[in-house]
Amino acid sequence: MELTLWTYEGPPHIGAMRIASSMKGLHYVLHAPQGDTYADLLFTMIERRGTRPPVTYTTFQARDLGGDTAELVKSHIHEAVERFKPEALLVGESCTAELIQDQPGALAKGMGLNLPIISLELPAYSKKENWGAAETFYQLVRGLLKDLSEDNFSERTSSWKVESRRPRVNLLGPSLLGFRCRDDVLEIQKILGEHGIDVNVVAPLGSTPNDLMRIPKADANVCLYPEIAESTCNWLERNFKMPFTTIVPIGVNATKDFLKELHNLLDLEMPCSIKEENQSRLPWYSKSVDSNYLTGKRVFIFGDGTHVLSAARIANEELGFEVVGMGTYSREMARRVRASAKELGLEALITNDYLEVEEAIKESAPELVLGTQMERHSAKRLGVPCAVISTPMHVQDVPARYSPQMGWEGANVIFDDWVHPLMMGLEEHLIGMFRHDFEFTDGHQSHLGHLGGHSAQSELTTPQATQQAENDFSSENWPTWTPEGKSELAKIPFFVRGKVRRNTESYARQIGCKEINGETLLDAKAHFSR
Amino acid sequence: MSGSTLLKETGPREVFCGLTSIVWLHRRMPDAFFLVVGSRTCAHLIQSAAGVMIFAEPRFGTAILEERDLAGLADAHEELDRVVKNLLKRRPEIRTLFLVGSCPSEVIKIDLSRAAERLNTQFQGKVTVINYSGSGIETTFTQGEDGALKALIPLLPSSTKQQLLLVGTLANPVEDRLKTIFKRLGIQNIDSFPPRQSTELPSIGTGTKVLLAQPYLTDTARELKNRGAEIIQAPFPLGVQGSTLWIEAAANAFNVNKSLIDSTLEPLIIRAQKALKPYIEKLSGKKLFLLPESQLEIPLARFLHNECGMQLVEVGVPYLNREMMKSELDLLPENTRIVEGQHVEKQLDRVRANQPDLVVCGMGLANPLEAEGISTKWSIEMVFSPIHGIDQSSDLAELFARPLHRHNLLTQKTLETV
Numbered sequence: 001m002e003l004t005l006w007t008y009e010g011p012p013h014i015g016a017m018r019i020a021s022s023m024k025g026l027h028y029v030l031h032a033p034q035g036d037t038y039a040d041l042l043f044t045m046i047e048r049r050g051t052r053p054p055v056t057y058t059t060f061q062a063r064d065l066g067g068d069t070a071e072l073v074k075s076h077i078h079e080a081v082e083r084f085k086p087e088a089l090l091v092g093e094s095c096t097a098e099l100i101q102d103q104p105g106a107l108a109k110g111m112g113l114n115l116p117i118i119s120l121e122l123p124a125y126s127k128k129e130n131w132g133a134a135e136t137f138y139q140l141v142r143g144l145l146k147d148l149s150e151d152n153f154s155e156r157t158s159s160w161k162v163e164s165r166r167p168r169v170n171l172l173g174p175s176l177l178g179f180r181c182r183d184d185v186l187e188i189q190k191i192l193g194e195h196g197i198d199v200n201v202v203a204p205l206g207s208t209p210n211d212l213m214r215i216p217k218a219d220a221n222v223c224l225y226p227e228i229a230e231s232t233c234n235w236l237e238r239n240f241k242m243p244f245t246t247i248v249p250i251g252v253n254a255t256k257d258f259l260k261e262l263h264n265l266l267d268l269e270m271p272c273s274i275k276e277e278n279q280s281r282l283p284w285y286s287k288s289v290d291s292n293y294l295t296g297k298r299v300f301i302f303g304d305g306t307h308v309l310s311a312a313r314i315a316n317e318e319l320g321f322e323v324v325g326m327g328t329y330s331r332e333m334a335r336r337v338r339a340s341a342k343e344l345g346l347e348a349l350i351t352n353d354y355l356e357v358e359e360a361i362k363e364s365a366p367e368l369v370l371g372t373q374m375e376r377h378s379a380k381r382l383g384v385p386c387a388v389i390s391t392p393m394h395v396q397d398v399p400a401r402y403s404p405q406m407g408w409e410g411a412n413v414i415f416d417d418w419v420h421p422l423m424m425g426l427e428e429h430l431i432g433m434f435r436h437d438f439e440f441t442d443g444h445q446s447h448l449g450h451l452g453g454h455s456a457q458s459e460l461t462t463p464q465a466t467q468q469a470e471n472d473f474s475s476e477n478w479p480t481w482t483p484e485g486k487s488e489l490a491k492i493p494f495f496v497r498g499k500v501r502r503n504t505e506s507y508a509r510q511i512g513c514k515e516i517n518g519e520t521l522l523d524a525k526a527h528f529s530r
Numbered sequence: 531m532s533g534s535t536l537l538k539e540t541g542p543r544e545v546f547c548g549l550t551s552i553v554w555l556h557r558r559m560p561d562a563f564f565l566v567v568g569s570r571t572c573a574h575l576i577q578s579a580a581g582v583m584i585f586a587e588p589r590f591g592t593a594i595l596e597e598r599d600l601a602g603l604a605d606a607h608e609e610l611d612r613v614v615k616n617l618l619k620r621r622p623e624i625r626t627l628f629l630v631g632s633c634p635s636e637v638i639k640i641d642l643s644r645a646a647e648r649l650n651t652q653f654q655g656k657v658t659v660i661n662y663s664g665s666g667i668e669t670t671f672t673q674g675e676d677g678a679l680k681a682l683i684p685l686l687p688s689s690t691k692q693q694l695l696l697v698g699t700l701a702n703p704v705e706d707r708l709k710t711i712f713k714r715l716g717i718q719n720i721d722s723f724p725p726r727q728s729t730e731l732p733s734i735g736t737g738t739k740v741l742l743a744q745p746y747l748t749d750t751a752r753e754l755k756n757r758g759a760e761i762i763q764a765p766f767p768l769g770v771q772g773s774t775l776w777i778e779a780a781a782n783a784f785n786v787n788k789s790l791i792d793s794t795l796e797p798l799i800i801r802a803q804k805a806l807k808p809y810i811e812k813l814s815g816k817k818l819f820l821l822p823e824s825q826l827e828i829p830l831a832r833f834l835h836n837e838c839g840m841q842l843v844e845v846g847v848p849y850l851n852r853e854m855m856k857s858e859l860d861l862l863p864e865n866t867r868i869v870e871g872q873h874v875e876k877q878l879d880r881v882r883a884n885q886p887d888l889v890v891c892g893m894g895l896a897n898p899l900e901a902e903g904i905s906t907k908w909s910i911e912m913v914f915s916p917i918h919g920i921d922q923s924s925d926l927a928e929l930f931a932r933p934l935h936r937h938n939l940l941t942q943k944t945l946e947t948v
Binding site: 010034044045052058083094 | 894896901902
């Protein structure tokens with residue numbers, strides 16, 4: 001039993017709903033009690049969908065449990081097929097139905113219906129949403145394609161040359177309730193078009209079961225979101241010898257690497273007419289003089305595996321930030337996130353517990369948090385700017401405007417989304433210069449209202465802040481702080497002040513110093529900078 | 531009994547389960563914690579219904595069952611004890627812990643009453659542990675509050691004191707206002723249930739007259755009756771008519787003389803009717819379709835028809851308790867079509883066929899209907915907004931007038947640009 005207050009991921013059948021709702025011509029009969037229909041609002045409210053998810057819930061009640069719930073399942077399947085006339089049917093169960101073991105998938109297959117039926121077994125007591133989405137997509141693709149003869153699809157990497165046509169790929173993984181998938185697909189399609197690569201099938205987003213049947217007609221698969229599509233890509237590689245990309249094109253460098261990888265898979269030469277460095281504004285914006293102040297900004301990253309890995313690379317290579325903490329709730333991606341963290345000299349935080357993440361944020365004293373809606377709220381409480389980079393998301397993370405994360409335009413969007421919560425360089429510089437002027441004593445806020453401007457005075461002049469500071473200082477017996485030491489500490493930017501205070505006190509204890517003054521503070525700084 | 535047409539329908543339902551009521555119950559009693567014993571689905575449901583995670587550490591949570599808990603029940607109890615101990619260590623301010631049963635805990639028959647008993651012994655009065663079920667197989671939406679209140683009743687002290695007890699969660703300012711009105715009528719002892727602190731429970735006994743503020747408290751009313759209380763028959767305090775009859779019913783039960791009732795209520799009624807007027811103009815003649823969800827559908831339909839002049843196409847209710855609803859049904863117009871239960875697909879077919887001007891429905895259905903050009907109002911808003919009492923009538927009407935007003939605003943603009 002695990003105590004959960006807020007959760008990053010829903011149960012696995014929500015993942016199945018994401019696949020079903022992303023597609024057309026597919027219907028999902030979900031054996032589930034009344035109440036589980038709440039899931040519809042994820043799609044109609046967060047994604048603002050104007051259509052209901054294609055899901056029929058059996059909504060059994062306690063009084064049904066004494067009777068024949070299997071009959072109930074069958075009548076709902078019958079009605080759903082009749083009413084919605086899907087090309088294919090998903091049949092599965094939610095956590096409660098799993099316990100009563102009606103085996104709705106087997107029931108459906110015994111009904112003699114004339115359409116493909118995919119039975120889903122998604123263990124609700126051990127797996128979660130993203131796993132459920134990946135498993136559903138895999139079972140669906142496998143269920144529809146397993147009877148196709150493999151022989152027709154051998155020697156595929158060269159077939160576009162043999163058939164003297166443009167190479168074509170499938171884009172696999174984009175789904176509803178994924179982060180900015182709608183726009184990522186458009187961006188990647190556009191880039192591939194410029195490189196002379198056609199898109200065969202995009203799935204699950206916007207496809208039909210019949211479209212999935214055409215997947216093997218492509219030369220390679222682009223695995224856009226490994227959380228959702230990697231197991232499917234693996235199966236397609238094994239069974240149809242379709243290679244797939246492993247690099248997720250988020251960030252300028254990753255997009256370049258992705259294109260190289262894909263051209264290699266397709267045995268296609270990179271066009272020399274396209275100047276990659278001119279495709280995105282991010283490199284120049286990052287190089288321009290205003291961005292000097294971004295240097296070494298401390299950033300904490302948490303989210304799903306894909307977006308965290310990409311964000312760490314962008315922060316480190318393209319914006320010159322210092323990554324001071326990173327982690328993921330995607331256990332399936334833990335190994336990769338750990339490896340990436342290790343390269344940055346960090347230990348990755350792999351957890352489902354948002355309070356643990358909040359503690360880690362506090363501990364690492366970042367200047368910017370890149371996270372999910374959970375971290376946005378934590379950061380708000382801590383007074384640290386935050387940009388949302390991953391699910392779980394809220395209605396505000398589905399913007400009306402075109403705002404991909406992938407490709408060249410994605411890099412532009414990322415530059416804006418991450419940098420705007422921070423104060424802009426010239427503004428910060430001027431505030432730093434003038435912060436001791438009387439006009440600034442009431443504290444200066446950035447244009448987005450986050451606590452910016454490290455006006456030391458302003459923070460300690462309010463009675464509450466002073467009281468808070470006094471309490472902080474009296475919390476331990478020794479070492480104590482001299483008035484001069486306190487005033488020097490107060491000049492340190494608020495977001496690292498806590499850490500500096502802890503470090504200085506532990507240094508003072510180490511050397512047996514009972515009273516901390518300005519000099520001790522500098523000594524400690526020198527000590528820890530080694 | 532009026533001549534409403536009462537129909538029953540079965541099929542796929544689109545309603546919340548009783549766990550959802552935790553979203554307002556935990557705010558009513560800030561010293562209580564609601565611990566759902568359930569699955570990740572339960573946690574995800576409450577989180578989604580609550581909207582955003584405003585609170586760092588909300589006073590509700592889920593003890594999520596995992597595979598090893600399902601293996602043997604002895605483990606589940608030990609695990610629950612461990613989770614509760616950790617929780618209470620972290621939250622020492624909690625005085626009452628509700629263990630809330632869910633679909634999975636009911637199906638695998640985890641005996642939460644036994645767990646509550648055991649934990650009560652362990653915490654020796656520092657924290658009171660009680661249990662109820664909010665599972666979807668047994669309860670819908672607001673029925674969760676019924677379960678929670680019923681579970682508190684054995685803890686109420688006995689007393690034969692003459693008092694008026696308001697039962698059902700109301701917004702605090704609304705409750706204060708209603709109490710002020712009852713005091714003006716000379717009713718001195720007024721208490722409310724649930725209380726604002728879980729430890730300040732009202733007393734109950736033969737001198738208690740219960741006035742139900744919410745229409746979904748069937749079990750609670752029965753248990754209060756068993757403790758000797760008298761249940762005052764009245765419609766529910768929505769709109770001028772309902773609120774006036776509701777207050778009068780209580781006043782009559784306390785033998786308040788008629789002239790005092792009239793002189794107290796009349797100015798309020800006149801003012802409320804004046805405030806209602808602009809909304810009546812917007813709502814009058816418009817067709818209304820209520821889908822089942824909060825159990826407030828019948829009182830709302832009565833208000834929107836009788837006072838705002840809306841036409842009732844269909845009034846859906848998750849379940850119909852005729853005894854509880856008697857006074858309301860009497861006030862409805864002849865031949866009102868009331869449908870108990872749901873077949874969501876067939877009901878939506880009827881919505882489309884009738885093309886109502888406004889549909890009251892759950893959040894899952896609102897945008898799809900809006901996309902079809904039908905204005906909607908979320909029923910969940912009714913359980914969060916201060917809508918009870920004579921003074922709130924115009925605010926209540928405004929909730930329904932706003933979507934229509936907005937629809938007109940946007941439509942006109944669109945026409946201008948064409």
